[in-house]
Amino acid sequence: MKLLILDRDGVINEDSDAYIKTLDEWLPIPSSIAAIARLSKAGWTVAVATNQSGIARGYYDLATLESMHTRLRELVAEQGGEVGLIVHCPHGPDDGCECRKPKPGMLRQIAAHYATELAGIWFVGDTGGDLQAALAVDCQPVLVKTGKGERTLAKPLPPGTLVFDDLAAVADQLLS
Ligand SMILES: O=P(O)(O)OC[C@@H](O)[C@H]1O[C@@H](OP(=O)(O)O)[C@@H](O)[C@@H](O)[C@@H]1O
Numbered sequence: 001m002k003l004l005i006l007d008r009d010g011v012i013n014e015d016s017d018a019y020i021k022t023l024d025e026w027l028p029i030p031s032s033i034a035a036i037a038r039l040s041k042a043g044w045t046v047a048v049a050t051n052q053s054g055i056a057r058g059y060y061d062l063a064t065l066e067s068m069h070t071r072l073r074e075l076v077a078e079q080g081g082e083v084g085l086i087v088h089c090p091h092g093p094d095d096g097c098e099c100r101k102p103k104p105g106m107l108r109q110i111a112a113h114y115a116t117e118l119a120g121i122w123f124v125g126d127t128g129g130d131l132q133a134a135l136a137v138d139c140q141p142v143l144v145k146t147g148k149g150e151r152t153l154a155k156p157l158p159p160g161t162l163v164f165d166d167l168a169a170v171a172d173q174l175l176s
């Protein structure tokens, strides 16, 4: 199956060092919304794997997080596309969970949901943790320069990482 897995903050929507704590702070990157719609209309399944330690930190609750994902689904649907499974890690860095990136638990959860293998599947993120999670399960690490991507690019990248300006450029490549 044509499966693409995305990080959320910094790839689909703007990120903030102060976390994305409210629906109003969730600012979609317009070209990313369009890219998801283009891909899904072309037969791609677009899933999302996102760390949301803000929940563990008490910055926002699950209902607020879900309101952001409802908005994401609405915006993509307005362009005729759809978003697949969205999985999040609600835990904090010290919780020792298996789902917080750079651990690959969320990627494995997505693969199990779609009964597919992960090898070679593109995982698009903006941080080193995203790239490490991809490598842990033989996904193709893909870095975009949006969000924290420029900061990530300033440090050595894992060998084989693909780099694109943004998710729109990733979609252009996959749809070419
Ligand atoms: O990029 P994704 O995985 O979708 O989500 C990242 C967010 O959960 C937040 O992750 C935090 O990292 P810590 O969780 O505090 O290490 C910080 O980087 C925040 O700036 C960022 O908004």
Ligand SMILES: [Mg+2]
Binding pocket: 007, 008, 009, 010, 011, 015, 125, 126, 127, 147
């Ligand atoms: Mg991110």
Ligand SMILES: [Zn+2]
Binding pocket: 089, 090, 091, 097, 098, 099, 100
């Ligand atoms: Zn977790």
